Amino acid sequence: MVRQTLTKHPWWKIGVIYQIYPRSFQDSDADGVGDLAGIEARLDYLANFGIDAIWLSPIYPSPMADFGYDVADYCDIDPMFGDLDAFDRLLDGVHSRGLKLLLDFVPNHSSDQHPWFIESRSSRESPKRDWYIWRDPLPGGGPPNNWISDFGGSSWQWDAATGQYYLHAFLKEQPDLNWRNPDLREAMMAVLRFWFDRGVDGFRIDVLWHIVKDVAFRNNPINPMWTPNVTERDRLIQRYSTDQPEAHEITAEFRALADSYGDRVLVGEICLPNDRLACWYGTEDHPQVHLPFNFQLMETAWDAVTLRKTISDYEASLPSFGWPNWVIGSHDAPRIAAKIGEAQARIAAMLLLTLRGTPTLYQGDEIGIGEVQIPPNRVRDPQDLRQPDLGIGRDRSRTPIPWNSSAQAGFSTVEPWLPLNEDWRERNVAAQDQDDNSILSLYRSLLALRRSHNALSIGDLTLVDAADDVLAYRRQRANEILLIALNLSDEPRPLLLPENTCIAKVLCSTKPIRPISSTLDPNEGLVLELKEKS
Template structure:
């Protein structure tokens, strides 16, 4: 067991740097602020922090438009501040992961400035350029994930360039060997600096079909889904050549020892599993499993999803689970605070590596953003559809002081309405708080290796209760989760180790919105 990779027993904590802690009073979080809060992460008992992008950027998409892959945006600090943060994290036994954005750069990246300067520039082919269609319009029907055509016309050179997201985010051409080598050098730069791994943004987008065929029309499209869903992204994403790229990234990571690669991939199981690679050409260690983010909150549905996911894993493939992130509504907004406690127990008892999103451990839920405060381009391009990401990126609340202890200035996004009571200081010493529940779950997960590294079996649903068993050697634990606001009769025996509610669990039943972990006799 001691030879298992560190991430298999680990819990990863995602930080949106703009919103975690501001050290200089400009209203935007920064690296010095994160460093100042590292003791909170050790108190919480997580193992690694993952930072959303901190590279130099014009911030058209808040850091996901990168202008330099080997620097730090002044908004967050500089390389010296990063080195201090990394050293401080490592001194506390914490790993640090960065967010790599390889599908596209900023249109202000020097590479793209050169690429668009002329058709014969040496870097022209570092991006995806195509002639207009016969009618002068875009080369095909591909749609940006943020709405509108996935092509922008450059009048100076008479061609369109591809952008899967904003026009300020031109797609890199990973079929060009020089571009590919330059990007791989960027990985080595950060590995040389000591980072412990990367989360790879939109990995499944990185290669487009070589013939640039139209995507098929989506017969299931309905208004309100977002314009991107008018077509099925058959030819603009998930191309077979992407696996060779992830295999090269994996070889580089493996050259540095115990380094972790996580791939952002929104695909069904049968396609997701390909991103683990093969024994001859391994891919990313953890292709993100986002099923719990969009799933119907129903015991039978979740039980079936767990069984199907486990059955689909390739030999040696390690599972992972996610409840929320910087793009999707928070768990407490989706299922309510009572069930968010049950969801916390689910996440931290399933087999595999869990990723927590900052603030979920406080029960932060939906934050209404006034129209004049909205800044997310996803919201600004398709307003009124509820697709905006500002509500899940609001500042962390540390205490009941001015600006919740996040900043001495004006926060870049509004705080949640109940921040004076829903903050770290208010919950830290409350034995019934969400934060205390997370801490107890994480402590139990660390203590009970059956939870972190054991097998999972007997996954089932009965009377709206989701249940499964975790086992390592002779150690057996049973998890029972009531996914309803009503009491449920359910036969269980053994010694209760932890409940999501105060007081002792009642034999033969689960109270409303209760989850319990039970020790079974060997």
């Protein structure tokens, strides 16, 4: 279905982004790991599904200590995924289908195998020494301050050869870059130009709020709310190791560069409260990222009262020119269906695709992949291996896509790098493609609605009164009024309509469409077209 023309709105406002974790999308060369040729082979699926842009998790050369987020060369492709020719073919295939392609940009740190870092650690006199963050030990010995790595342990790694520590916010194999160094800064801007020149349509910027550190390297304060059942990182409040004022100037440079290429988009991974998150939009005269990622639907309690407050508070925090965005899944978070069950995962799909703003889908959520048990001998995630008792492993959200019921689920011809979901023979793309009542069909219907109803893609949002356990809101553009009513309980609930309105049409339901009365079925979500009573 062709989207109605909205000439004054850029594609990233009216579009839907779909995240691909390349290792787990489609294997084309029988090594058990997904690759660029595999993604290219599945482009028709993505185009027919109804999304507008693809975001690829890192595909750069890497030792894979953190599965690509340890970059050894920012301007090439890891042989595991293909090469630059394969990338160009994929990009051409994406663009020929009217889609956009976003890459993951990892500016906070590189791999310790990157030539820059190898040169930096070779000598204190190295021209690239200051491209990374090196510090002397404390006078009595030990790390320069108390900062804790996101993966546990000190953020400082001792280098005996040069007698200093280097900083790493994540693994020791991921040394932090020094964005206060102008030569490093220019080198990284050249990376963005390299890919923009090649034709990419934008970037998701990894851990953007980390990229600048306190100039005095002050100790982070103790977190009085910390308990041992959460990550060691949270024992401290990251006041001085993240979200520094100077990072906003750098981000504005990213934006100016992106804007110089025309219709490009920057999505910033920024995990901060609303008031601080909103700062990353910048100002109208000095903009920063187009979309500071909003993870709140993944983090909030799943009940109507909390979700209503989450939506209201987030909308209220946005600057007048800021465009909202929402996400319910990612390569780092537990699967939404594992958290709330498939019935409510359908509700989550309707919520995500009918809220005001740009939605980002994560591969596999469209078929409702739930909890995937990873046997201890198959765990690959370094975060899980380092803190195994916390249940924070990310492998469970990175398992391969089951395409059909053939051997290895059509993902590969050999055993995949991670286990498939246990129900892959029934829960796969081909099976759901033939079922009008599948969660995949629901996603397709919702995506088609966004294309045909501007009230969903660009209209205003107003939260409205609803029965207990029901989240309801109105989307409106011009004379088109839609009501979204979501029953977050497993009991029937009254369906309340705004005063002086009645139902003109049922546009979508999370269940088989039925004659609508004054009641929402358990776990039912509806998109209704309203009309005024005559």
